[in-house]
Amino acid sequence: MIDMVIHTLVIAGLIASALMVFYFRDLLAAALAAGFFSFLISLEFYILQAPDVAISQAAIGAGLTTAIFIIAIRATTRYEGGQP
Amino acid sequence: MIDPWYIAVCILVILVCLALIRLFLGPTAADRAVAVDTVNTLSVAALVLLGVAYQQIIFIDVAIVYALLSFVSTLYIAKYLGGEL
Amino acid sequence: MFWNLPLIAVVALTIIALATIVFKKNLIKVFLGIVILESAVNLFLISLGYREGGIAPIYTNAPSSAMVLPTPQALTLTSIVIGVATSALLLSFAIIIWKKYGSIDIEMIRRLKE
Amino acid sequence: MRMSKIVRTGANLLYPFILIFGLYVIMHGHLTPGGGFQGGAVVATAAALVIVAYSYDEVAGMLKKTAMKARESIGLLLFIGAGIAALVVGAPFFYNFLANSGLLFGMPVIPGPNPGDLNTAGVIPIMNIAVGIEVWGGLAIILLYMLSGIRKEES
Amino acid sequence: MDLTSTLITGAGSWNPLAWILGIVVAAIIAWLIYSVGEKGYKPGTAQTEPFISGNPEPEKGMVHVRSGNLYWGYLEALKGYYARLVPLHTGDLHDYVLWYLGITALFLVLVVISA
Amino acid sequence: MIPFLLTFILALLLYLLLTAGSGSMLLWSPSELVAGIALSLLAAAVARNFLCRSGSFRMANPLRLLLIPLYLLGPFLLEVTKANLDVAYRVITGNIRPGIIRVQSGLKTDLGIFMLANSITLTPGTITVDIDEKSHDLYVHNINIPDGWEGRSGVEDRELFSIANLPAWIRRIAE
Amino acid sequence: MIPQFIVENSPALMVIVPLVAAFITPFIGRISSGIRSIWVGGAMAVTSAITLILAFDVYSAGTRLYVFGARAASAAIPPDSGGIPIRIIFEVDPMSALMLVITAISGFAIILYSLSSERSHTGLESYYTLFLLMITGILGMVSTGDIFNFFVFLEILSLASAGLIAYRIDGGVAVEAALKYFVLSTIGALAILVAIGIYYGEYNALNMAMIASRMQFSLLDQVALVLIIAALAMKCGAVPMHFWTPDAYSMAPSSITALLVVASQASLYGLFRIVFSLYSVTLNAVMVGWLIIILGVLSMVVGVTMAIPQKNVKRLMAYHAVSQTGYMLLGVGVGLAVLGNQPLLDAFGYLAMEGGIFHIINHAMYKGLLFLTAGAIFLRVGTYNLNKMGGLGHSMKWTMVFFIIGALAIAGIPPFNGFASKLMIYESVFMFNPVLAVIAMVVSILTLASFVKVFHSIFMGPKLPEFADVKEAPLAMLLGMGILALVVVLFGLFPGIVVENLITPAAHALVDQGAYISTVLGGA
Amino acid sequence: MIADILILACLVIGLFFNTLGIVGLLRFPDVYTRMHATTKMTTFGSMFTALSVIIYGAALFLSSGDGQYVTLSVHALIAAVSLAFTNAVGSHAIARGAHKAGIKPSPAIVDRLEEYTP
Amino acid sequence: MKKILTAIIFLVLVAGLCAIPAFLAFGEPAGSDMDQYFIAHGQSEAAANNIVTSIVFDYRGFDTLGESVVLFTAVVGVGLMFRSMKGGNEE
Structure with missing residues (x-):
């Protein structure tokens, strides 16, 4: 029962952070929210008994993808549709 | 009786969801970075506790990977914020 | 229905990701949508393999009777690496387009028409 | 530009430890969660740590692009070579010819729950190492290339 | 390997030999037409210049009908x-x-x- | 050669820590030992220029290395506990008086300044914000500046710590 | 004659050889460019040879299985597994072999061409590496029998193609085209992955034969079918989803465009394989067949009408590629629509499918040839704009000859191969529904018209002063074009042999789901 | 028994500090003060939860003698140590980045860093 | 017009995707014979304790090769994007 509570919480966090990615106009904040999303989905993999996938999502999704997104934001522009 | 590990994990996940509020509100990007950094720390704690709760000793490796690597993305954000990237 | 929570989450995430791809004009935002879509598909695969009360398919100190299904985990590993490769290539395209066009707004990137 | 001295010193200190931890994850792929990709990504993150702590020019001296490319190709060749070796033995491509053979990594494993021995699983550890090397080179060089894209824009 | 095999579809047939024959015949006809042409043609002389009622020849680029x-x-x-x-x-x-x-x-x- | 050996030994130590408990008789099984040595050699070959970048091998002294856990478990833990209680009090009451001050460290080595900065970050209501690369002075954000400090141009590092004299420990370890 | 080892392991070798060559190519390029050319050309030649050996073996000895990682290459089912295949299996039946032949011929011709055409560009080692990887992707896609493996090779193909489309990064327009292609193909690939997940969740199998034997056509299967059909139809450029095609085809280097045609044929193969081998009779064949027919007709009409007003040669040809894809969809769609009805299938269904499949190979040859000629013209003239060209027939005679061959073939003029396959499609479709056949003929006429326009504006007319010193294309390029032109002419002159030996087995293999399943599952 | 009490105590302390850290994150006025809350308190709290795991592993090892529990303890220890290490460096980096980005410490008595130009 | 069509498309997609949670049960897979084979034979055939690794590298090793190749392809593609354009005449 209690693991369903954890499930529910993690999934609520997942959907909330995905909505934040949709909502933020500041691309850096959106990339941060995507990093947050990666963390949560990695936690969800962990709860679903897939530690291999959790490690790989933690290393690749949360670490490197955020990094290359930030490099790309640096190389292009930070705000969606020009300066706020 | 419910396993205390599960309750602890539950509380930690609730805290993670609370940190989401700061991620949403945070007026500057630095606030959001702090929120993400906090979540990293809490996640590591949660992962360690979950590993014990599942009686799976090898799961702790995931927590170490988290602890070592989450910090790199924080550094990228900090470097970008400081205009040094 | 309540117990299908991860699968419902997959549907929700897919729709959010598709909405991000379709409605957002910034290329990097679109790519973030693609990343979310990939994660949603990965979550779908993993939750297919979950078995109630199962443990991870590693023979360390576990009874072998109730293990979760291992194949989806193997598939998801492949899919994650493909995802990072995709994002890297997409982002490098975005950087080049910014250099050449001075914009990464999708409405501006339309020199190829007709 | 480089980051502050504290971060640089931290990166220097942490680099070998993340490296050895990544190698541990690679090496224990057949016993614990992990394996080639995960460990390779961890090792690549160590490279990312150095990349972020120093300026691009300094990094270009420390982590050579050519060496990374070579690492990637060598990893892939080793991986595909482990498959081709099975062809030489006379079995189909990717046959695990070392498993249960008594040679390198060839110890049989006792069925049932047990912590396992490093010296098992046939070609799987070799492939793990190969993939680890490949992912190391690949992910690190992606970061280097993208940073070089930023630099070129400025000059 | 029967080189003369015929492709039989529902309503027709296709014999490669017939086609080769047809091509040869067409080539012979073309050669015949070519061979009855003007024998005194010499390239490079004024003979080959276009004559447009004494008007100057237009630019090459103007003569060509462009695809648009x-x-x-x-x-x-x-x-x-x-x-x-x-x-x-x-x-x-x-x-x-x-x-x-x-x-x-x-x-x-x-x-x-x-x- | 010395950097290589030093990196090798430290890497091997970490590897052995990670695989502790793998053997049935000993704490480590023989194959783990062989693999650990091989991997540590590889890691040392790759990372020898990183761990010992400064070129000084003062830290190669085992006694200094032994001091580090002692430092972490003794004075440092005390300070951390006290700092946390302090911040907990401020979180609950909201009673803060923040500001950024300059702290004169007088430490010369990279490792020393690194340890001091991290100790400051983790301990007494302070965070290292920036560092003067030449004079190794730290700029520290303090959550509760004591009276009279806002006028001073520089604060001695030991004034920050109330229970134990951490800078002295760090000097003993790293200088 | 050929060592037994190669014949036995050819399915693995045809993937290994280009892969190993690709991994080493970046380092060979450091030594010298000449050695690199020899290396790449040699690797491609070896790959083509192995592929042709495999195809010949399949045509003569029947469907080949290759089980990766098993103790024996043909042991699809382990003895104690209870009758399920667990490993990745390459299942090369005549339909796959047909695609292998296409890839081998085109790949070899195109690499000969590009050795000379791309000589003066930077980043060549990456170019060749990606080229070989693309070949690998196509070969793997068409020969695999495992649905997840199909996805992996599809991704290899997408990434390699995207990188190559963006090869000329100077103006940024090529990168824009690559970006559009790649975003679409990523979303499509993810849709395919969802479908794979559905199959896995329902039937706990990844092998196509296994899924086919368990197929029930429940609601979830319908969803999966739709996801896969839409994604693969998008990847092969069927009309409402064709927008990326002209962008990508016109912006890629010409040699790559020729290969992209083959790649889109491979997607088409995947579509047919999924529909016929995975679903077959369980499917509501009439509905899906009509959907494919409608896609095909739309593709034909919209493609050709959009082609006529184009001013860019390659864009024009790209729209023609869309239009020709419509023929294949039409032919095979008619075959699918009558799949459940044996008398009609015998009467014209097989003929329609043979026409569609024959058109695949013909299209790959002549469209490749046309794109290569466009590239040769670009190399000498420096523009793709039709309005700026003219009078090139005086100086580029061989290119003109090859262009005429290709143009007549695509327009379906007899004695070239396009006529044979189009004739088969017309006849069979006329029996199915006369209106469709009339549309197909009109489209063919419009095709001819637009190529007359291209021919006139490029080659005809007086020799223009700005192109006074234009020379003939280099020998290697002519050689590459010559191979394809030779194939076009030969297929046109002897279509009976081709249809009998290559196409008919392929069509029957596609329709016969039972044989496909029993090859793996052993007559179950 | 005594181990159980110790484990529970450590867990409670850890969770208490973690909770306070999040409260501080939500409550404090600007980046730097928030960072005080999160850096110190969540690190400290997480170290305590890890400590409970270490004690758990040690107790089980002492009672059963199984080498796996050593692994558990050691890995938890490594996780805790690397957490403390990386958190300190990471929060320093964020603070520096934030100050360089021009975010002023809004309620501030004094800001010496303003005067510093490298 | 376009907005209405977009809304309809999204509604249909939601409905179609909802078939997944409606017909696939979470927690109890419909069939598991292939995976039972892996769980039962992975230890003896591939001699690895981690069944996921034995699938990734042994039973489905070819997929893993393809996946490494995907990463390699991405690296080569990224390198192609950021190559130096010195020397050689481009279009």
Whole structure:
């Protein structure tokens, strides 16, 4: 029962952070929210008994993808549709 | 009786969801970075506790990977914020 | 229905990701949508393999009777690496387009028409 | 530009430890969660740590692009070579010819729950190492290339 | 390997030998026409210059009919069709994705209803 | 050669820590030992220029290395506990008086300044914000500046710590 | 004659050889460019040779299985597994072999061409690496029998193609085209992955034969079918989703465009394989068949009408590629629509499918040839704009000859191969539904018209002063074009042999789902 | 028994500090003060939860003698140590980045860093 | 017009995707014979304790090769994007 509570919480966090990615106009904040999303989905993999996938999502999704997104934001522009 | 590990994990996940509020509100990007950094720390704690709760000793490796690597993305954000990237 | 929570989450995430791809004009935002879509598909695969009360398919100190299904985990590993490769290539395209066009707004990137 | 001295010193200190931890994850792929990709990504993150702590020019001296490319190709060749070796033995491509053979990594494993021995699983550890090397080179060089894209824009 | 095998479709047949024969005949006819041409032609002399009623020869580039001018009538006749079709190709990535998703949705409805 | 050996030994130590408990008789099984040595050699070959970048091998002294856990478990833990209680009090009451001050460290080595900065970050209501690369002075954000400090141009590092004299420990370890 | 080892392991070798060559190519390029050319050309030649050996073996000895990682290459089912295949299996039946032949011929011709055409560009080692990887992707896609493996090779193909489309990054327009292609193909690939997940969740199998034997056509299967059909139809450029095609085809280097045609044929193969081998009779064949027919007709009409007003040669040809894809969809769609009805299938269904499949190979040859000629012209003239060209027939005679061959073939003029396959499609479709056949013929006429326009504006007319010093294309390029032209002419002159030996087995293999399943599952 | 009490105590302390850290994150006025809350308190709290795991592993090892529990303890220890290490460096980096980005410490008595130009 | 169509498309897609949670049960897979084979034979055939690794590298090793190749392809593609354009005449 209690693991369903954890499930529910993690999934609520997942959907909330995905909505934040949709909502933020500041691309850096959106990339941060995507990093947050990666963390949560990695936690969800962990709860679903897939530690291999959790490690790989933690290393690749949360670490490197955020990094290359930030490099790309640096190389292009930070705000969606020009300066706020 | 419910396993205390599960309750602890539950509380930690609730805290993670609370940190989401700061991620949403945070007026500057630095606030959001702090929120993400906090979540990293809490996640590591949660992962360690979950590993014990599942009686799976090898799961702790995931927590170490988290602890070592989450910090790199924080550094990228900090470097970008400081205009040094 | 309540117990299908991860699968419902997959549907929700897919729709959010598709909405991000379709409605957002910034290329990097679109790519973030693609990343979310990939994660949603990965979550779908993993939750297919979950078995109630199962443990991870590693023979360390576990009874072998109730293990979760291992194949989806193997598939998801492949899919994650493909995802990072995709994002890297997409982002490098975005950087080049910014250099050449001075914009990464999708409405501006339309020199190829007709 | 480089980051502050504290971060640089931290990166220097942490680099070998993340490296050895990544190698541990690679090496224990057949016993614990992990394996080639995960460990390779961890090792690549160590490279990312150095990349972020120093300026691009300094990094270009420390982590050579050519060496990374070579690492990637060598990893892939080793991986595909482990498959081709099975062809030489006379079995189909990717046959695990070392498993249960008594040679390198060839110890049989006792069925049932047990912590396992490093010296098992046939070609799987070799492939793990190969993939680890490949992912190391690949992910690190992606970061280097993208940073070089930023630099070129400025000059 | 029967080189003379005939491709038999429902309503006709196709014999490669006949075709080769036809090509040879056509080539012979072409050669015949060529061979009855003017024998006194010498390239490089004034003979080959075009003569346009004594007017100066126009620029080479002016003589050539450019591709944009070909099929003008066809395009003019189908103006309404093209006025609808061409604007669909907006070059906008969103439209590309939406068309794809739309076709997926349409197929979904059709297949599920029909089954 | 010395950097290589030093990196090798430290890497091997970490590897052995990670695989502790793998053997049935000993704490480590023989194959783990062989693999650990091989991997540590590889890691040392790759990372020898990183761990010992400064070129000084003062830290190669085992006694200094032994001091580090002692430092972490003794004075440092005390300070951390006290700092946390302090911040907990401020979180609950909201009673803060923040500001950024300059702290004169007088430490010369990279490792020393690194340890001091991290100790400051983790301990007494302070965070290292920036560092003067030449004079190794730290700029520290303090959550509760004591009276009279806002006028001073520089604060001695030991004034920050109330229970134990951490800078002295760090000097003993790293200088 | 050929060592037994190669014949036995050819399915693995045809993937290994280009892969190993690709991994080493970046380092060979450092030594010298000449050695690199020899290396790449040699690797491609070896790959083509192995592929042709495999195809010949399949045509003569029947469907081949290759089980990766098993103790024996043909042991699809382990003895104690209870009758399920667990490993990745390459299942090369005549339909796959047909695609292999296409890839081998085109790949070899195109690499010969590009050795000379791309000589003066930077980043060549990456170019060749990606080229070989693309070949690998196509070969793997068409020969695999495992649905997840199909996805992996599809991704290899997408990434390699995207990188190559963006090869000329100077103006940024090529990158824009690559971006559009790649975003679409990523979303499509993810849709395919969802479908794979559905199959896995329902039937706990990844092998196509296994899924086919368990197929029930429930609601979830319908969803999966739609996801896969839409994604693969998008990847092969069927009309409402064709927008990326002209962008990508016109912006890629010409040699790559020729290969992209083959790649889109491979997607088409995947579509047919999924529909016929995975679903077959369980499917509501009439509905899906009509969907494919409608896609095909739309593709034909819209493609050709959009082609006529184009000013860019390659864009024009790209729209023709869309239009020709419509023929294949039409032919095979008619075959699918009558799949459940044996008398009609015998009467014209097989003929329609043979026409569609024959058109695949013909299209790959002549469209490749046309794109290569466009590239040769670009190399000498420096523009793709039709309005700026003219009078090139005086100086580029061989290119002109090859262009005429290709143009007549695509327009379906007899004695070239396009006529044979189009004739088969017309006849069979006429029996199915006369209106469709009439549309197909009109489209063919419009095709001819637009190629007359291209021919006139490029080659005819007086020799223009700005192109006074234009020379003939280099020998290697002519050689590459020559191979394809030779194939076009030969297929046109002897279509009976081709249809009998290559096409008919392929069509029957596609229709016969039972044989496909029992090859793996052993007559179950 | 005594181990159980110790484990529970450590867990409670850890969770208490973690909770306070999040409260501080939500409550404090600007980046730097928030960072005080999160850096110190969540690190400290997480170290305590890890400590409970270490004690758990040690107790089980002492009672059963199984080498796996050593692994558990050691890995938890490594996780805790690396957490403390990386957190300190990471929060320093964020603070520096934030100050360089021009975010002023809004309620501030004094800001010496303003005067510093490298 | 376009907005209405977009809304309809999204509604249909939601409905179609909802078939997944409606017909696939979470927690109890419909069939598991293939995976039972892996779980039962992975230890003896591939001699690895981690069944996921034995699938990734042994039973489905070819997929893993393809996946490494995907990463390699991405690296080569990224390198192609950021190559130096010195020397050689481009279009």
